[in-house]
Amino acid sequence: MKRRSMFTVGKNKGVALSVHRKPLQHMVQRRLRELKKIVPDAHEDNVDVLLRQTAEYICILELKVAVLRKLAAIYGA
Secondary structure, three states: OOOOEEEEOOOOOOOEEEEOHHHHHHHHHHHHHHHHHHOOOOOOOOHHHHHHHHHHHHHHHHHHHHHHHHHHHHHOO
16 A cells, blocks of 8 residues: 655645655656756755755856856947
């Protein structure tokens, strides 16, 4: 027999929905694999480290965009 996770969803706190945990875990694992493909040097199995690397990469990209906008403003592109 498969295990089911019981939790409350939405504003109806009295209504508990049974949800299979496997599809949610599968979705999270799939998204983590995609992050590993996008973020450079992200070969870490630890989710905390992967998310920290992702946040740092986002900051780097934002900085690059800011620099390119300044350069575009200076050179009139």
